[in-house]
Amino acid sequence: MRGQKQEGLLLDEPLIFERSRAGRRGVDVSAPSATPERYLPAQWVRPEIDGFPEVSEPEVLRHYLRLSQWNYGAATTFYPLGSCTMKYNPVVNEALARLRGFTELHPLTPDEMAQGALELLAELEQWLREITGMSAVTLQPAAGAHGELTGMKMIRAYHRDRGNPRQRVLIPASAHGTNPASAALCGYSTLTLEGNQIGLIEPHAVRKAMNGEVAALMITNPNTLGLFEREILQIAETVHAHGGLVYLDGANLNALLGVAKPAHMGADVMQINLHKTFSTPHGGGGPGAGPVAVNEVLEPYLPVPRLVRTESGWRWSEEFPRSIGRVRTFHGNFGMHVRALAYLLALGAEGLAQVSRLAVLAANYVRVRLSEAYQLAFPGMCMHECVFTDKGFDASAVRTLDIAKRLLDRGFYAPTIYFPLVVPGALMIEPTETESKETLDAFITAMLEIAREARDAPQRLKEAPVHTPVGRVDEARAARRPILRWTPAPSPHLACR
Amino acid sequence: MSIQVHRTRSTRTTVRFFPHNDTEIQAMLDAIGVATLEDLFRDIPPELRERATLDLPPGLSEMDLYTRVESLARKNFASCDRCFVGAGAYAHFIPAVVEHILQRAEFYSAYTPYQPEVSQGTLQATYEFQTLVAMLFDMEVANASMYDGASAAAEAVLMALRLRPARRRVLVARSLHPQYREVIRTYLEGSGPYSLEEVSFSADGATDIQDLTRKLGEDVAAAVLGYPNFFGVVEDLAALVNAVRACGALAITATTEPLALGILRPPGEYGVDIAVGEGQSFGMPLSYGGPGVGLFATRLEFVRTMPGRLVGETIDSAGRRAFVLTLATREQHIRRERATSNICTNHGLMALAFTVHLSLLGKQGLRQLAALNLARAHTVADELERRGWQLVFTRPFFHEFVVAHPDARVRYQSALEQRLLPGVPLGRWYPELEDALLLCVTETASAEATQALLDALAPQSC
Known part of the structure; x- marks a missing residue:
């Protein structure tokens, strides 16, 4: 095992820096025609960087291939991570995003020489408008949270134009942490709305909290419990009646394709997570893409530049005086836009509607099959995900974390755990539409067996995982004595050196 | 003669992604x-x-x-071979190993490593990334990445305002990338009672230290400088950083071209407090401007006010070395409205591309590639100058430079017609540089394209 004397299959892989041997390198570079000192003052010229890797090409390849083998990914493993929509990422999209006409396209290419890219973006905007029912879209935000920030900046600009930016934003207790953080970045305080006994926001709670100082309600629908906010129409009406706006967190759009359009729910603005609903890969933590869709009320505030149609084709325009400005360089994560449009084109209208139906089918199937052994946070039909708790295992002191770790031993990634915060010991399962029934059945079997183990042999859960490249990782130690990088001098903290 | 191919669109529902019968x-x-x-x-x-x-x-x-x-x-004109534009996105050759690793689905189809026991690949690569970024900038600590250079710069400004809560003014060099300035402005607007002021540049293309000194004061939280700046000019960081820090403000540098740090003294050596940048140059194609990767590094003492994810080293239940996400109490999923940022994920896969490419380049390759870019850009600049173009700024530059000519606009158009990207006209951002082009020369420009560029911009007969 790692760091121990090894025979046979090697599981240890040192850091790339520890593989260094003087004089090696993995790239051959043509010799420059002159030394740097010819062009730069000598005191500005940097010597070689101490500690930088010196590794040959085959060693670099082997190093990262081996690291890749220590990961579970949605392509290799069922990955029921709730709220993240870990569906299949079509491989053809990887090939399409790598077409030379895209990869070698400089972002400052004159518009008339980049018409293919502009057309692609315009088409993606159009698909997203139709799916959400909203009237305009910006593709600039780089991620879901970035989209939230963009949307909330627009809400602030809207209120400021009406003489008062307002002070507060209402956010359900079950919301993603990004919601209050995004609101706070826009200078708003937040007021938490508690859900009712069936996990939903009630109109009277919104009525009670609404007044002329509330800028917006940020609401996720379906919410993070996987439940559709049934009173959304009345809730939105209440917010609007007080001059507030409705920010709809589109993180859970995978449940709504061809089922219900956010615009009809009263949303004024929403972000769309292309890496969730529209299959762009999660990349081990990004890059995502978080386009923002708005109705007519907020359209003037969209970031610039925006795509406009002219007689000679598409072009970028900055002529929107009420725009909030830019939120990142250039035109957003274009490579992700290519993949998302490819996904939409592949599925078409019927395929998209089927996505949500099968995603909700899978989640409810898992919900029903597991509810004999695990307690649901809230009973009843769910949408694209279902949330359980660790109640019922108190006798053996088994917690959600133990269940999650035992699942890793069974070859599954774990559900999202301890979120939403309103559910103690939450286990949030989102199977998505791309997992077969036999995979779901295998997962269900594993979960049922783990529930039995929790009662009969709880130690097995406490000691899990045992079949993974490393055992349970000491998170507290990492936070107590942070070691955040390798250093050329030997570190005294290395346990296995 | 062409053969007409008739394609029929399927009207069946797509089933290939759905496993159920x-x-x-x-x-x-x-x-x-x-x-x-x-x-x-x-x-x-x-x-x-x-x-x-x-x-x-x-x-x-x-x-x-x-x-x-x-x-x-x-339909796009897309060619690294004929691209002489940089301005925040750079054409560099990407070794095949980088793409090969990036196409490993174990990496690209994973998510944030919430379960470290089955995510050691992502975690260790991210730890290596943090180390490489910290070394490149010569800073003590770097995070697991941000969206891009501009949003990293904006987050750096917000972090400086948290560290200097009594101060409300922020200075930004006018020679910083215009889009970075715009993004900082967007982020600051409405986030608090802050004001943003620009510091002008001198005739030599570097930040005007007199204007900087005049605007600095006890109410200034931070000053942001480009290094190298938007014009490719290498700022005299020692003097600028000293001035900023002398009044208690934080010095922030933004580097759009980190390859330059293979040959230039790093920000950390000059006492910079927060160094940010765009990492696209290492392992990421131009891809019309995204995705790239935001780099963010700072002093260890500031780590708990830093935005973004962090990977740390620890041990597993058997005492073996392992890696894990750490110091999460700064982050939105724990701290919600009191988090250091709303950022959730980083640009993990792009951080991996950066890490693999820099591992391949290594100690010698990085320096040599930087030296090659430096020399090639100067060769082209010298030749343009010989052929009657004016090198607008006199200060040393890396691989970007500003040139002007009375016929700049006409020559620019004629170069475009020859399927070249002959730099970017600066008038849209700097009215006083109406006749000037910002050019960039990297290792990807072919000899043939470079000759064509020279002939289009400066025909020998002139």
């Missing part, structure tokens, strides 16, 4: 206790359901899809 769907419906798929949505108000139909075309087979998207790619 009708029997399985029925079995699952039976288990749930509903009759049809539509019954699953009974909690949704009928007035929403009735209007939800999608007015969109039918799906495409993989072959038809490929043809369709490829036809869009073909």
Whole structure:
């Protein structure tokens, strides 16, 4: 095992820096025609960087291939991570995003020489408008949270134009942490709305909290419990009646394709997570893409530049005086836009509607099959995900974390755990539409067996995982004595050196 | 002569991504206790359901899809060989090993490493990334990455305002990338009672230290400088950083071209407090400007006010070295409205590309590639100067430079017509540089294209 004397299959892989041997390198570079000192003052010229890797090409390849083998990914493993929509990422999209006409396209290419890219973006905007029912879209935000920030900046600009930016934003207790953080970045305080006994926001709670100082309600629908906010129409009406706006967190759009359009729910603005609903890969933590869709009320505030149609084709325009400005360089994560449009084109209208139906089918199937052994946070039909708790295992002191770790031993990634915060010991399962029934059945079997183990042999859960490249990782130690990088001098903290 | 190919669009529902057959769907419906798929949505108000139909075309087979998207790619003028534009996005050669690793689905189809026991690959690579970024900037600590250079710069400003809570003014060099300045402005607007002021540049293209000194004061939280700046000019960081820090403000540098740090003294050596940058140059294609990767590094003492994810070293239950996400109490999923940022994920896969490419380049390759870019850009600049163009700024530059000519606009157009990207006209951002072009020369420009550029911009007869 790692760091121990090894025979046979090697599981240890040192850091790339520890593989260094003087004089090696993995790239051959043509010799420059002159030394740097010819062009730069000598005191500005940097010597070689101490500690930088010196590794040959085959060693670099082997190093990262081996690291890749220590990961579970949605392509290799069922990955029921709730709220993240870990569906299949079509491989053809990887090939399409790598077409030379895209990869070698400089972002400052004159518009008339980049018409293919502009057309692609315009088409993606159009698909997203139709799916959400909203009237305009910006593709600039780089991620879901970035989209939230963009949307909330627009809400602030809207209120400021009406003489008062307002002070507060209402956010359900079950919301993603990004919601209050995004609101706070826009200078708003937040007021938490508690859900009712069936996990939903009630109109009277919104009525009670609404007044002329509330800028917006940020609401996720379906919410993070996987439940559709049934009173959304009345809730939105209440917010609007007080001059507030409705920010709809589109993180859970995978449940709504061809089922219900956010615009009809009263949303004024929403972000769309292309890496969730529209299959762009999660990349081990990004890059995502978080386009923002708005109705007519907020359209003037969209970031610039925006795509406009002219007689000679598409072009970028900055002529929107009420725009909030830019939120990142250039035109957003274009490579992700290519993949998302490819996904939409592949599925078409019927395929998209089927996505949500099968995603909700899978989640409810898992919900029903597991509810004999695990307690649901809230009973009843769910949408694209279902949330359980660790109640019922108190006798053996088994917690959600133990269940999650035992699942890793069974070859599954774990559900999202301890979120939403309103559910103690939450286990949030989102199977998505791309997992077969036999995979779901295998997962269900594993979960049922783990529930039995929790009662009969709880130690097995406490000691899990045992079949993974490393055992349970000491998170507290990492936070107590942070070691955040390798250093050329030997570190005294290395346990296995 | 061309052969007409008739393609028929399938009108069938796309099934290739869906594993279920009708029997399985029925079995699952039976288990749930509903009759049809539509019954699953009974909690949704009928007035929403009735209007939800999608007015969109039918799906495409993989072959038809490929043809369709490829036809869009073909309409673009996309060529690293003939690209002489930088300005925040750089044409560099990407070794095949980088792409090979990036296409490992174990990496690209994973998510944030919430379960470290089955995410050691992502975690260790991110730890290596943090180390490389810290070394490149010569800073003590770097995070797991941000969205891009501009949003990293904006987050650095917000962090400085947290560290200097009594101060409300922020200075930004006018020679910083215009889009970085715009993004900082957007982030600051409405976030608090802050003001943003620009510091002018001197005739030599570097930040005007007198203007900086005049604007600095005890109410200034931070000053942001480009290093190298937007004009490719290498700032005299020692003097500027000293001035900023002398009044208690934080010195922030933003580097759009980190390759420059293979040859230039790093920000950390000059006492910079927060060094940010765009990492696209290492392992990421131009891709019309995204995705890239935001780099963010600072002093260890500031780590708990730093935005973004961090990977740390620890041990597992058997005492073996392991890596894990750490110091999460700064982050939105724990601290919500009191978090250091709203950022959730980083740009993990792009951080991996950066890490693999820099590992391949290594100690010698990095320096040599930087020296090659430096020399090639100067060769082209010298030749343009010899042929009657004026080198606008006199200060040393890396691989970007500003040149002007009375006929700049006409010559620029004629170069475009010859399928070259002959720099970017600066008038849109700097009215006083109306006749000036910002050019960039990297290792990808071919000898033939470089000659064509020179002949188009400066025909020998002039």
